């Protein structure tokens with residue numbers, strides 16, 4: 471296990487105290503004592519605190535609040551419909567109807583993909599769609615009609631039930647911003663949902679910015695979705711996309727918003743920190759990638775602001791350096807698929823689970839497979855639909871992690 475550095479970086483460490491301002495020094499000590507710090511204090515820590523200091527604090531907190539395991543979810547990616555009513559200028563997921571890689575899956579295709587996942591010992595069926603594609607594309611409306619539906623969410627509900635019945639894989643849906651009614655439609659068939667907040671910055675929606683053409687990325691709407699899930703006691707994964715033009719203050723604001731929503735509802739199961747990487751043929755193809763220095767500090771701040779939260783960084787977006795995230799306080803690698811590509815980031819292949827295991831072990835941690843719902847939610851009243859309990863029990867052990875850990 472990574473060493474508990476609490477004592478090493480406490481106030482008595484004179485080598486650090488010579489390079490730290492008095493207030494940063496005091497803030498670090500308060501964090502390590504388990505006290506909450508204000509946004510202003512976080513800002514000073516983030517912008518003036520030494521990177522190594524932030525990482526050491528994040529590791530100390532990670533080791534205090536989490537056990538020796540780094541988790542991942544073994545998943546199969548069901549790319550249900552990759553049309554989207556929005557256009558984000560970094561996206562390569564969204565397609566147009568004339569493109570070869572258009573996906574409008576039939577029920578038989580969905581089950582065939584889930585079966586492949588089952589054979590490879592996956593436990594998560596990840597359903598992904600663009601944002602409300604039926605609002606923009608007649609192709610989607612006819613596809614839904616031919617399958618007996620008028621909305622993508624209704625179709626996901628039916629497909630989730632089929633996957634549960636035919637394969638036992640546990641559905642987790644990422645379909646963007648959702649109303650309360652839509653989330654309640656998924657509550658009996660999905661163990662959790664995912665929706666990236668990305669950023670609370672409304673400036674990113676202005677002319678020339680990445681969310682100019684993406685009304686669903688309006689932070690107010692994303693926050694509303696997170697609250698809708700909270701009111702319905704639906705476990706949800708959310709997070710930030712770092713390096714798309716936001717400021718340091720925006721990063722902290724976004725982390726504090728997530729923390730405060732979780733404080734109010736208690737349903738956020740994981741915070742993903744995702745680093746922006748420019749992709750060819752997108753509006754941001756010529757933008758600089760998020761620097762590793764800035765990103766590591768951002769990940770450490772997520773741990774500092776939410777010490778007991780599950781913090782994830784996907785390993786595939788940083789193929790040569792993802793081990794460094796273990797030094798920034800993460801405790802999860804997210805979904806990794808042994809059988810399907812990452813359709814959201816098709817430019818980045820998944821590392822093998824074996825290589826993720828080796829890297830995790832080399833830092834002194836164990837790699838454990840988890841379900842798409844975190845163990846801490848399994849015992850909480852109303853967070854799991856009774857209709858999902860049997861499927862969950864078939865896959866989980868007493869600790870709530872995957873029964874037979876599949877590591878190769």
Ligand code: SF4
Pocket residue numbers: 554555556557558561562563564599600601646684686
């Ligand atoms: S990132 Fe999501 S919302 Fe934006 S264009 Fe791509 S699929 Fe649509």
